[in-house]
Amino acid sequence: MNENPNAAPTNFIRQIIEQDIGSGKNGGKLHTRFPPEPNGYLHIGHAKSICLNFGVARDYAGGLCNLRFDDTNPHKENMEFVQAIQADVKWLGFDWQERLYYASDYFEQLYQFAIELISKGKAYVCDLTPDEAREYRGTLTEPGRDSPFRSRAVEENLDLFKRMRAGEFKDGSRVLRAKIDMASPNINLRDPILYRVRHGVTHHQTNDAWCIYPMYDYTHPISDALEGITHSLCTLEFEDHRPLYDWVLDNISIDCHPQQIEFSRLNLQYTIVSKRKLAQLVSEGHVDGWDDPRMPTLSGLRRRGFTPASILTFCERIGVTKADNLVEMSLLENTLREDLDSRAPRAMAVLNPLKVVISNYLEGQTEHLSAANHPKDESMGSRELTFAREIYIDQEDFREEAPRKFKRLVTGGEVRLRNAYIIKCDEVIKDEAGEIVELRCSYDSETLGKNPEDRKVKGVIHWVPAAESLQAEVHLYDRLFNEPLPGSGGVDFLTQLNPDSLRTLTHCRLEPSLRDAKPGQRFQFEREGYFCVDSDTDADGKRVYNRIVTLRDSWAKIEQEAKRKG
RNA sequence: UGGGGAAUCGUCUAACGGCAGGACAACGGACUCUGACUCCGUCAAUCAAGGUUCGAAUCCUUGUUCCCCAGCCA
Numbered sequence: 293m294n295e296n297p298n299a300a301p302t303n304f305i306r307q308i309i310e311q312d313i314g315s316g317k318n319g320g321k322l323h324t325r326f327p328p329e330p331n332g333y334l335h336i337g338h339a340k341s342i343c344l345n346f347g348v349a350r351d352y353a354g355g356l357c358n359l360r361f362d363d364t365n366p367h368k369e370n371m372e373f374v375q376a377i378q379a380d381v382k383w384l385g386f387d388w389q390e391r392l393y394y395a396s397d398y399f400e401q402l403y404q405f406a407i408e409l410i411s412k413g414k415a416y417v418c419d420l421t422p423d424e425a426r427e428y429r430g431t432l433t434e435p436g437r438d439s440p441f442r443s444r445a446v447e448e449n450l451d452l453f454k455r456m457r458a459g460e461f462k463d464g465s466r467v468l469r470a471k472i473d474m475a476s477p478n479i480n481l482r483d484p485i486l487y488r489v490r491h492g493v494t495h496h497q498t499n500d501a502w503c504i505y506p507m508y509d510y511t512h513p514i515s516d517a518l519e520g521i522t523h524s525l526c527t528l529e530f531e532d533h534r535p536l537y538d539w540v541l542d543n544i545s546i547d548c549h550p551q552q553i554e555f556s557r558l559n560l561q562y563t564i565v566s567k568r569k570l571a572q573l574v575s576e577g578h579v580d581g582w583d584d585p586r587m588p589t590l591s592g593l594r595r596r597g598f599t600p601a602s603i604l605t606f607c608e609r610i611g612v613t614k615a616d617n618l619v620e621m622s623l624l625e626n627t628l629r630e631d632l633d634s635r636a637p638r639a640m641a642v643l644n645p646l647k648v649v650i651s652n653y654l655e656g657q658t659e660h661l662s663a664a665n666h667p668k669d670e671s672m673g674s675r676e677l678t679f680a681r682e683i684y685i686d687q688e689d690f691r692e693e694a695p696r697k698f699k700r701l702v703t704g705g706e707v708r709l710r711n712a713y714i715i716k717c718d719e720v721i722k723d724e725a726g727e728i729v730e731l732r733c734s735y736d737s738e739t740l741g742k743n744p745e746d747r748k749v750k751g752v753i754h755w756v757p758a759a760e761s762l763q764a765e766v767h768l769y770d771r772l773f774n775e776p777l778p779g780s781g782g783v784d785f786l787t788q789l790n791p792d793s794l795r796t797l798t799h800c801r802l803e804p805s806l807r808d809a810k811p812g813q814r815f816q817f818e819r820e821g822y823f824c825v826d827s828d829t830d831a832d833g834k835r836v837y838n839r840i841v842t843l844r845d846s847w848a849k850i851e852q853e854a855k856r857k858g
Numbered sequence: 859u860g861g862g863g864a865a866u867c868g869u870c871u872a873a874c875g876g877c878a879g880g881a882c883a884a885c886g887g888a889c890u891c892u893g894a895c896u897c898c899g900u901c902a903a904u905c906a907a908g909g910u911u912c913g914a915a916u917c918c919u920u921g922u923u924c925c926c927c928a929g930c931c932a
Contacts, residue, residue, distance in 0.1 A: 433860045477861040488930040532862045620869045818892045847893040
């Protein structure tokens, strides 16, 4: 029972950390690390890990969190990813101060520890081909067999390993393996590979200094220990690597032994959080780059208009456990709306314009009205609206015939124009095809800022002036996939892409006050949703807005229910 | 069928032998110049079966279901 509702959320990892600090383990210190591999962009699942690692460091006195690139596989890694990852972590608001590290910083030390292992007879050079090695490894239910090279003399191993480093052997011809137990029921302990040969790739940090590269299972514990990490937090799939993590540190001369603790990764409905699959979406052109606003990448969410605060709150709310999970999108959307509602200034934009001519409003006349930028936060000030004889409203807000529950404009009916007058629809004008092209309305000049006493007008719709409004392109985003868990049940996840994940509207009209809005600025377009000025917006008047998220829409529910009932 | 994990409202999560609580969702209502926000209310869970105990989500036993592992990826 949490007696203080404002207390930081707890979870089993924080409990362990608190115990360790309390008992004086690690000298009472806390030091974590966030260790991404720079082989892709960070996504919402990484945010969970970032919030955990940097979050605990922030919340406990003297706590530190390093940013460390796990860059042991130059084949897949590059500087674009290194830079994007740093930008994303910073965007979330976390700071590694001067502690930016690369596993490659430790290549020489890693090499010396390998020499130590060989000298102790705990590692050997193995000449098995990859195929042979797989065969010798055994299966999940059968033990493996010792490699014929397992009993090589220490001196020979030392000589061979040095020559591996010197570049004398081809890729795949030789590896360095730990000598543990080929019969272990834990496959990770069946003489795991420590080093492999990789010629002809330029490493983004070490260039061509090395042609042998250490494996994750060997690199990670040592990197952690060298940095004085106390708690090494990682995801569940590394749980049965932990014995190897511990073996490495137990068998070399190092005086630090971090504790690896595993938690379950985030799964979010209707999206994917797999770097491999996200990379595929990008490389095959299913989306428009890593920062496509439909992507669950941090750069995509940023471009879409998500706030860092909403992502932090989301990560708090989903918690940290060891249970598999599939979080509903509505939880993310709720934290987003909550944050946006309080901070986004309001504006009016008409997405599907329908012209309205107010017949009893003087031709050529305009008037300036004032509208609050936020209904609850006066400090956000107000802006000027231009009212005119010709305006646009949204096509969705007018119906010739409508059920009683429809509170917007109908033929012969009245509606409030938000922040302006009440109008009445007198006439519907159609083209030859029968499409509604214009409405003739009359306005009640007595209804500005006050309601009429003799009647009740319930509906309120938004509008923009026809001549003075700004043309804009608006991107409406929907879920990227049609399936809650794309790719499950052996189905190709690409076949489950939502073809309507992006709808582009090119004839939208914005209220004039949005003239100088800059990329990254967020607004609530009243009655439509939250929108963010896209980076494609330029100084020459090209305006592009991304819909971050819709408003909660109880009318849509009513309509859907009505439709369902026929 | 080897090893490692996990099972609590629809979803996420709390509980650490002592009233199964919260958030999201859903549903109903109030308010409203945003069918938004806000507020109020309702619905809703301990995988199963045994055992220990005054008392079990929690401890024990036996099952069941799900996830991860056979890359020279991380």
